[in-house]
Amino acid sequence: MNIFSLLNDALLKMTWLSDLVRLLVEKVFRLSTKDRLGGSIHFFIYDTIKIFILLSVLIFLISYIQSYFPPERTKKILGRFKGIKGSILGALLGTITPFCSCSSIPIFIGFTSAGLPLGVTFAFLISSPLVDLASLLVLMSFFGAKIAIAYVVVGLIIAVIGGTIIDKAKMEKYIEEFVWGIPNADVELEEMTRKDRISFSKSQVTAIVGRVWMYVLIGVGIGAAIHNWIPQSVVEKTVGSNNPFSVIIATAVGIPMYADIFGTIPIAEALFGKGVGVGTVLSFMMAVTALSLPSIIMLRKVVKPKLLVIFVSIVSIGIIIMGYLFNAFSYIFI
Amino acid sequence: MIIKVLGSGCTNCKKLMENTKKAVEELGINAEIVKVEDLKDILAYGVMKTPALVVDEKVKAMGRVLTVEEIKKYL
Numbered sequence: 001m002n003i004f005s006l007l008n009d010a011l012l013k014m015t016w017l018s019d020l021v022r023l024l025v026e027k028v029f030r031l032s033t034k035d036r037l038g039g040s041i042h043f044f045i046y047d048t049i050k051i052f053i054l055l056s057v058l059i060f061l062i063s064y065i066q067s068y069f070p071p072e073r074t075k076k077i078l079g080r081f082k083g084i085k086g087s088i089l090g091a092l093l094g095t096i097t098p099f100c101s102c103s104s105i106p107i108f109i110g111f112t113s114a115g116l117p118l119g120v121t122f123a124f125l126i127s128s129p130l131v132d133l134a135s136l137l138v139l140m141s142f143f144g145a146k147i148a149i150a151y152v153v154v155g156l157i158i159a160v161i162g163g164t165i166i167d168k169a170k171m172e173k174y175i176e177e178f179v180w181g182i183p184n185a186d187v188e189l190e191e192m193t194r195k196d197r198i199s200f201s202k203s204q205v206t207a208i209v210g211r212v213w214m215y216v217l218i219g220v221g222i223g224a225a226i227h228n229w230i231p232q233s234v235v236e237k238t239v240g241s242n243n244p245f246s247v248i249i250a251t252a253v254g255i256p257m258y259a260d261i262f263g264t265i266p267i268a269e270a271l272f273g274k275g276v277g278v279g280t281v282l283s284f285m286m287a288v289t290a291l292s293l294p295s296i297i298m299l300r301k302v303v304k305p306k307l308l309v310i311f312v313s314i315v316s317i318g319i320i321i322m323g324y325l326f327n328a329f330s331y332i333f334i
Numbered sequence: 335m336i337i338k339v340l341g342s343g344c345t346n347c348k349k350l351m352e353n354t355k356k357a358v359e360e361l362g363i364n365a366e367i368v369k370v371e372d373l374k375d376i377l378a379y380g381v382m383k384t385p386a387l388v389v390d391e392k393v394k395a396m397g398r399v400l401t402v403e404e405i406k407k408y409l
Contacts, residue, residue, distance in 0.1 A: 070382075070383060070396065070397050071382040071383050071397075072380060072381070072382055072383075072396070075382070105373070106373060106376065106377060106381075106382045106383070106384070107382050107383075109373070109377055110377055110380075110382040113377070182374055182377050182378075183378065184380075185377065185378055185379060185380035186380050187379060187380030187381060187393045187396070188393075189393060189395075189396070190394070196404070199401060199404070200398045203398060203399050204398075207346065207399075
């Protein structure tokens with residue numbers, strides 16, 4: 001075994017934790033992990049601990065990197081680019097700029113009033129919740145490096161294409177008028193010290209864990225249910241590879257849901273374990289993270305319905321196409 | 335001295351407000367603390383990620399909840 005897969009097993013997959021929890025379930029609860037109940041308990045305890053460890057460590061590391069790229073700096077960098085170059089850069093910066101749907105409106109207004117092309121702003125808005133360093137590492141942990149990298153690349157492509165289409169379609173008139181009335185302001189900030197960055201990262205960990213722990217537990221609960229209680233045949237019928245609409249169903253179910261990647265991953269893992277196609281699983285994850293009812297409602301405040309519909313359609317169609325492609329070429333990834 | 339806490343009512347903004355009050359109290363300085371909740375006014379400072387701390391019209395920090403000690407540094 002080479003050093004990379006050794007590290008991957010120990011740090012990301014945490015095989016030791018799985019063994020430890022198995023011991024606990026078998027020796028303390030006296031249940032076999034092959035049984036339904038024992039299996040669910042194992043899944044639930046192991047996944048919960050694993051996700052919370054990953055969540056804390058990753059948020060800390062990523063917040064540290066992100067402290068160098070507040071949206072205000074991103075805005076300045078993006079201001080120098082236009083067209084497809086701008087969309088690509090917008091998508092890339094979206095991956096390292098901290099984002100939650102609660103900040104999408106100020107970011108949208110800030111970018112727009114700074115004169116950034118709509119395409120750049122939307123490329124950023126699509127990629128920011130969809131792809132980040134945390135999702136890359138989490139996916140690596142659960143599904144391996146190939147799928148993780150493919151997810152990130154496809155997410156970026158969807159963001160760039162989405163941004164470019166909106167750019168070419170000249171949608172500026174579908175922005176709510178008041179947005180244009182807000183003057184652009186730049187802010188000069190003192191450089192943060194290392195101590196500032198560490199304290200920022202720590203507070204991010206507490207804030208984000210505090211915000212998402214419920215979703216994680218719900219996600220793990222649903223995952224455990226799929227894993228051991230929902231019959232294989234039901235899963236196969238609805239989202240299995242024989243149902244030609246599996247990807248569309250997975251996307252449609254995922255869009256209104258509001259959760260981040262940490263809450264979705266146990267569900268995705270359980271579906272994957274039941275033999276659901278990798279494309280279907282990724283479509284579900286992308287739909288959940290990229291679009292949600294709360295974020296759509298928020299965006300409606302700054303964007304008129306037509307642009308909103310176009311935005312949601314482009315992202316949904318992109319996710320669906322991606323899902324079918326992954327399913328068709330899944331032999332490369334597994 | 336006029337201290338402004340920018341934020342549209344999220345929990346982090348409330349926390350920053352509390353910390354700011356505490357910092358002012360502990361330093362025993364005479365300062366007026368103002369809460370800025372309107373999105374337009376917040377954006378006028380170029381801030382896109384709340385909460386932010388503004389001291390005498392200068393943005394000192396944004397997108398993070400400063401601790402009481404950190405705030406003291408800026409006052």
